[in-house]
Amino acid sequence: MNAIIGFTKVLLKSDLSPKQKEYLTAIKMSGDALIVLINDILDLAKVDAGKMVFEQTPFKITLSISAMLHIFESKILEKNLKLEREYDNNIPEVLIGDPLRLHQIILNLLSNAVKFTTKGTILVSTRLLREDKDEVFVEFAVKDTGIGIAPNKLEKIFENFQQATSGTSRLFGGTGLGLAIVKQLVEHQGGSISVVSKQNEGSTFSFVLSFLKTNVAAENETDTVILDSEIKDLRILVAEDIALNQLLMITMLEDFGFMCDIAANGKIAIEMIQRKPYDLILMDLQMPEMNGFEATEYIRNRMKLHIPIVALTADVTTVDLAKCKSVGMNDYIAKPVDEKLLYRKIVNLVQGSDTTAETQALELKNKQKARCTDMNYLIQRTKSNPKLMMEMILLYLEQTPPLINTMKKSLYDKDWNLLYSAVHKMIPSFSIMGISVDFENMARKVQDFASTQQQADGINDMVNKLENICNQACSELKEEFNNIKSKTNELKS
Known part of the structure; x- marks a missing residue:
């Protein structure tokens, strides 16, 4: 019904004879009434x-x-x-x-x-x-x-x-x-x-x-959207799994003069955001594999992006609206989507946001560049089991700080056996936690030095870099641990 009403609105904007317009208006009104009855x-x-x-x-x-x-x-x-x-x-x-x-x-x-x-x-x-x-x-x-x-x-x-x-x-x-x-x-x-x-x-x-x-005028009763000439060439990502609704959103957004991409679920949306910047996301709440709530939470908490996100929902309840707000969505729009309301919300959010597609691209690049851990390997290794993931992260957080201290102290004391042992224990965790292979290779060089005491140039600098990257990893993994724990508790409740 959302698609029927939506495409009827699109047709009503085309060149029609008076009779055609009358029939389509009747279809739209009947569709609106049927939605109410449903x-x-x-x-x-x-x-x-x-x-x-x-x-x-x-x-x-x-x-x-x-x-x-x-x-x-x-x-x-x-x-x-x-x-x-x-x-x-x-x-x-x-x-x-x-x-x-x-x-x-x-x-x-x-x-x-x-x-x-x-x-x-x-x-x-x-x-x-x-x-x-x-x-x-x-x-x-x-x-x-x-x-x-x-x-x-x-x-x-x-x-x-x-x-x-x-x-x-x-x-x-x-x-x-x-x-x-x-x-x-x-x-x-x-x-x-x-x-x-x-x-x-x-x-x-x-x-x-x-x-x-009120002294405010009522909404314009026509279906014509008055376009803002200063708002154009926006890049919009639509996360929606139903093909008819996808086509309807493409039609509406292109009529606004916006560029539009489609993601069939939240997981695909996240992958697309990582590859390409967008000015705004229209996020359906109910999608397979990863729903709109989960995707938004990931974008806000894991990717740390501030791109405006508008929820698309056919079921507007206080529970859903509170949840939309809690996960970081900026606004919502009910289905069937009202074209004027959609345009107004997009324009208001984009104009009021400091995050454009360009700044988002730079922000994402900086986040990705600055972040030293990548959970993909851990997710694959644990088969997305949250309990196992939490156990492995906790183990890393417990073992790594003492190993860093031992590594530094043994270098200062010139206790090469202890240095070798400490670095040897650290090396496997780099790949498990998705830390760059460059640091794993650096740790192996320190290990080789401890074994042979040869080619000592830069050893102090390498140990300092390993300390810094491990401390950063601990900080990121604490955040990951809390996110997984929070999500697990949410599912239980």
């Missing part, structure tokens, strides 16, 4: 668990109502019903709230009204109840002349899987989840909902929500 069961669970996120964004209520009515126009005409709308013009044009959740509430109520009404009228009304200095209280109502609800069923109508009668589902279809979700969505925004109904005469569902007042 998410109903998930949303109910989220609200129950306190994980639902309610946005606060400027929008026009009148446009939200119009969009929902347009979705049901053909069905209402098909059933020979009359659709009426009443709108209070005293309601401020632009308010701050969650338009998506308002759509979801009205969609469910309208869906029921159309479903359970076989003749007569459906009325959708919106009126201003109260206006304060900072907020307004608006009452929304959906009235129908349908089958109505029996008095003994009214008190349970907002419970999960409840319908007017046991035969309602068989006759009209549906799960009975819609009203339960509506009640939860209204009440978790601090609102209230009620119903008045008479069997065989119809029902009126009304709810009240408060909205903040």
Whole structure:
């Protein structure tokens, strides 16, 4: 569905006849509605668990109502019903709230009204109840002349899987989840909902929500993205495993004038970052092999890069958002991806970041040049077993400092046997911890000197270099140990 809606938006920007645009607009609106319905069961669970996120964004209520009515126009005409709308013009044009959740509430109520009404009228009304200095209280109502609800069923109508009668589902279809979700969505925004109904005469569902007042204009209602002429030639990496979503992101980003590369999972994304600099990463959270959380954590903690990272997610919950922040992501965008929102977030992050693709390339080069250990060999040797990796790192951290001291002291004391023994014990750890072979060769030269006491030129300098590199390795490996330990504890919890 994310891909269907996304490509429909792309098509809507092309040259179309009025009829083609009308059909595509209907597809987009129907797709948006279907996404809402698909998410109903998930949303109910989220609200129950306190994980639902309610946005606060400027929008026009009148446009939200119009969009929902347009979705049901053909069905209402098909059933020979009359659709009426009443709108209070005293309601401020632009308010701050969650338009998506308002759509979801009205969609469910309208869906029921159309479903359970076989003749007569459906009325959708919106009126201003109260206006304060900072907020307004608006009452929304959906009235129908349908089958109505029996008095003994009214008190349970907002419970999960409840319908007017046991035969309602068989006759009209549906799960009975819609009203339960509506009640939860209204009440978790601090609102209230009620119903008045008479069997065989119809029902009126009304709810009240408060909205903040604002002087800010609502989002541009067209799908046209106004491009910033100063922001161009950006290099964007998209980490996404679904082919349709990959193509959609390529299409959008190229329309912005950006260059785009695709990585099918977090591991590939990391490999690509090591080879090529990027201005920003769009990171899907759920990917095989290495997900978006793991990849971001690696980029921040292991690679030490500050490139902006935006999470792509179809499931926006407080848990996910908190985790995005904790691993170092800069922002998130929900699927289906809104093109204007995507462009705005990319521009804001790139303009506000000190890290460009060029500075990232230099930063990465310096990090790679400065870092003396490489965990790839240890990972292969332990088959990525975190317990074994921690044991081997701990062993290195315990054994290396005493060996360094012994190496230095034996050189000062000219105890060549002890010097030979200390360096001999150090040599195997260089390859295990991914330390450059140059230092292993240097250690062998010190070992040869201890054995023969010949060609002593530079021996003090070599011992000092070995001390420095081993101290740096200890520092890096302590960090690796803590990262592995933290990740292991996270998995356990």
